[in-house]
Amino acid sequence: xxxxxxxxxxxxxxxxxxxxxxxxxxxxxxxxxxxxxxxxxxxxxx
Amino acid sequence: xxxxxxxxxxxxxxxxxxxxxxxxxxxxxxxxxxxxxxxxxxxxxxxxxxxxxxxxxxxxxxxxxxxxxxxxxxxxxxxxxxxxxxxxxxxxxxxxxxxxxxxxxxxxxxxxxxxxxxxxxxxxxxxxxxxxxxxxxxxxxxxxxxxxxxxxxxxxxxxxxxxxxxxxxxxxxxxxxxxxxxxxxxxxxxxxxxxxxxxxxxxxxxxxxxxxxxxxxxxxxxxxxxxxxxxxxxxxxxxxxxxxxxxxxxxxxxxxxxxxxxxxxxxxxxxxxxxxxxxxxxxxxxxxxxxxxxxxxxxxxxxxxxxxxxxxxxxxxxxxxxxxxxxxxxxxxxxxxxxxxxxxxxxxxxxxxxxxxxxxxxxxxxxxxxxxxxxxxxxxxxxxxxxxxxxxxxxxxxxxxxxxxxxxxxxxxxxxxxxxxxxxxxxxxxxxxxxxxxxxxxxxxxxxxxxxxxx
Ligand code: SF4
Ligand code: SF4
Numbered sequence: 419x420x421x422x423x424x425x426x427x428x429x430x431x432x433x434x435x436x437x438x439x440x441x442x443x444x445x446x447x448x449x450x451x452x453x454x455x456x457x458x459x460x461x462x463x464x
Numbered sequence: 465x466x467x468x469x470x471x472x473x474x475x476x477x478x479x480x481x482x483x484x485x486x487x488x489x490x491x492x493x494x495x496x497x498x499x500x501x502x503x504x505x506x507x508x509x510x511x512x513x514x515x516x517x518x519x520x521x522x523x524x525x526x527x528x529x530x531x532x533x534x535x536x537x538x539x540x541x542x543x544x545x546x547x548x549x550x551x552x553x554x555x556x557x558x559x560x561x562x563x564x565x566x567x568x569x570x571x572x573x574x575x576x577x578x579x580x581x582x583x584x585x586x587x588x589x590x591x592x593x594x595x596x597x598x599x600x601x602x603x604x605x606x607x608x609x610x611x612x613x614x615x616x617x618x619x620x621x622x623x624x625x626x627x628x629x630x631x632x633x634x635x636x637x638x639x640x641x642x643x644x645x646x647x648x649x650x651x652x653x654x655x656x657x658x659x660x661x662x663x664x665x666x667x668x669x670x671x672x673x674x675x676x677x678x679x680x681x682x683x684x685x686x687x688x689x690x691x692x693x694x695x696x697x698x699x700x701x702x703x704x705x706x707x708x709x710x711x712x713x714x715x716x717x718x719x720x721x722x723x724x725x726x727x728x729x730x731x732x733x734x735x736x737x738x739x740x741x742x743x744x745x746x747x748x749x750x751x752x753x754x755x756x757x758x759x760x761x762x763x764x765x766x767x768x769x770x771x772x773x774x775x776x777x778x779x780x781x782x783x784x785x786x787x788x789x790x791x792x793x794x795x796x797x798x799x800x801x802x803x804x805x806x807x808x809x810x811x812x813x814x815x816x817x818x819x820x821x822x823x824x825x826x827x828x829x830x831x832x833x834x835x836x837x838x839x840x841x842x843x844x845x846x847x848x849x850x851x852x853x854x855x856x857x858x859x860x861x862x863x864x865x866x867x868x869x870x871x872x873x874x875x876x877x878x879x880x881x882x883x884x885x886x887x888x889x890x891x892x893x894x895x896x897x898x899x900x901x902x903x904x905x906x907x908x909x910x911x912x913x914x915x916x917x918x919x
Binding site: 420425426429436441444 | 477482483484485487495519529535542545557607609788792793796797798799807808809812813870871872873876902905909910913914
């Protein structure tokens with residue numbers, strides 16, 4: 419592909435995920451707002 | 465849904481519902497912009513005066529290929545699961561323990577009004593704290609990792625109780641098959657060797673409040689005599705950060721209308737040796753003189769760009785710094801459930817007052833309407849809990865057409881409430897800043913991960 423380069427991203431798939439072992443979003447640093455993009459997935463099996 | 469933007473010399477295209485990130489050339493950028501509203505023939509015609517036809521057709525077939533691979537123009541498949549969220553479990557996995565509703569500083573912008581949360585000064589007793597930990601274990605179902613934040617006010621003003629609670633948690637975790645992870649948020653005034661040593665042993669994260677340059681920090685972060693705290697806390701925090709080694713910590717600041725050049729503060733912190741940084745916009749009433757204004761907005765955007773570029777440079781030079789909002793892991797980031805479930809306040813995350821009442825999160829503490837129950841009887845206001853279960857990105861009308869929704873998850877319910885009076889509203893100014901930060905964060909990923917840069 420000459421015009422488009424695609425980065426590796428996690429597949430968004432209903433079939434994987436949802437184990438809930440990750441942190442809640444507001445923890446760790448900011449405490450006044452949140453996003454999930456900077457959250458880590460803790461499920462190493464995936 | 466597609467979002468495309470140009471930043472730092474890159475043409476970036478995000479495919480919202482697959483999470484794909486593409487870097488494209490100028491032709492690709494134009495073709496993608498035209499793709500949904502035009503036929504291929506129209507696109508060829510439209511661009512023929514600037515690009516050779518064969519190139520345009522080539523590019524169109526690239527787009528087609530990515531589309532059939534589910535990486536461009538992907539449809540939203542997640543809406544249906546999001547409404548199942550009302551049925552979602554009542555498992556609690558994190559508590560914010562307000563161990564001290566009192567503070568030894570008198571920061572004028574404190575959302576917690578000097579730690580008192582508009583109430584009386586109070587200190588959590590060991591008995592209340594222990595019951596809170598038991599409550600967490602009882603309500604955590606099969607979750608193994610349990611997060612507990614020691615928060616205030618200033619938690620070091622109740623340090624013995626903090627230590628006793630940590631010891632108690634450690635004494636039950638094996639038998640209950642849990643793993644407690646503690647965070648300490650502190651203003652630094654009472655940090656000493658003993659605190660550092662204990663925290664390094666027991667706290668998985670430490671949040672140190674510093675706003676940046678001395679004049680910025682001392683403008684708000686003053687003691688009760690009105691004296692700035694910078695000179696007092698900086699050496700303590702430097703020692704603390706250094707002793708953390710590779711354990712997690714963050715220096716967390718707030719910027720306001722008075723320091724819209726906040727990258728200077730971040731760089732100042734970096735010069736002091738801090739590498740893990742977080743800086744948040746102030747959230748306050750619009751008529752507050754320190755509130756961020758519309759005129760500030762372009763300046764802030766520029767600051768976020770300066771920061772991103774500078775961080776790339778620092779990394780190249782072998783002296784990287786981390787900015788909390790630019791941490792993004794494209795290949796092992798959160799799963800789709802996480803991305804649509806909202807921040808967790810009022811459901812999997814609750815705040816506990818010094819006397820054991822439960823609130824949706826630390827930002828709601830003190831607002832009686834939002835009292836959810838207490839640690840003895842549990843969550844009794846289940847209606848409120850159901851409301852919070854649905855504060856996700858699909859339940860907020862304003863998020864419907866937002867490209868950032870799967871990075872954001874719907875934003876902060878407390879900010880939304882303070883800005884609009886409704887936990888399902890959005891804090892629009894915050895949204896625009898969030899989106900700017902995401903654009904910068906993704907640009908940095910592009911700069912660092914472009915497979916072609918090696919070719
Ligand atoms: S940035 Fe704002 S509009 Fe977009 S998803 Fe987040 S809260 Fe909703
Ligand atoms: S409502 Fe806001 S402050 Fe409260 S937990 Fe959610 S993101 Fe954090």
